[in-house]
Amino acid sequence: MDRRIFWRVALIGLTALFLDGALSFALQGVLITPRWQIAPSLLLLWLVYVVYALPTDWRMLVLGLGLGLLYDLYYSGIIGFYALAFPAVIYGIRWVRDYLPVNGLFAVLLYFISIVVVTSGVYFGHRFLGVGGEGFVGFVSQVLWPTILANVVVAGAVYVPCARLLAGWRSDQ
Template identity: 30%
Template sequence: MNIKAQKIFGQVLFILLAFYLDGLMKWAFLNNMNHGVVSILPQLMLMVIVMLTMRIDDRRQLIIYGIVFGVLYDSYYYGIIGLYTILLPLMMVGIDHFKFLLVKNNMGYELSIYFLSLTFLQSGIYLLERLLQQTNTDVLDFITYTLGPTLLWNVVVLFILYIPLANISEWLVKYRRDNK
């Protein structure tokens, strides 16, 4: 197995680990906080995908990751195939399209991209669920009780985990000897 294939395998394992930790985080301690009307959705997998998307140059690989992990997330967490399957690749291609504006990866830029991605993904899921008549929550309740707490929780988690996740994702993308 050559180095590039090993790095791709490592990227897939990294995303799968984040996928698993999403569920573990929700089960372990967010279940105790989600008893009322407030609903916090951990998005560690999205955090890892945004960081990898900022570093991977191959758009075809990004679309494949988006579709595969979108189907996996939909089948495991939602039961409705299509929500993440559609929105995740769209979000990844959008990030890839505008990352030329990035001079150098830094925490502020990646935090804003993650914030916008999370807002896009949660709002898109809400709109698709409304379209499919899976929810009857109005927009203000969604913003107040789901989107706001989810954004706050995930931004705090990103502040805590930024340095290790950025270092791992940087290492998993670079595979040339001169670039480590």
């Protein structure tokens, strides 16, 4: 990956990291209700789309680790969950993307799988520590599915502009 493009990816990733929290706050009455909890995952979406569309190297793993560390530091104070989850997702997508055609359907599908893995993994990690007492059934019905549904809709809506942007960057390289 070209250095200039790497820093662009990092800057947008950083913005998405803070946008996740800003959206959770600004739309808290809609996203967090007694019936459902939706966790915005724009940072994860950006990482998935970038790794799926651009040729990446080890620096992308380092970026994932850095953003994950900052995510843990800023939002929770418990360091490790997202610092492990983001590089793992990046590694996994790098591994499978060569076997998949590049189109919107597969991009959203990869994001769907990533969000299930990351949200569930972080949930079980928190349960292990006794942080977050939501039962498993409650988690699946009130947290996981609403989160997947809302984020997949957003992923579908922003795929075309993101794909065009990343295709432009790819041709710049």
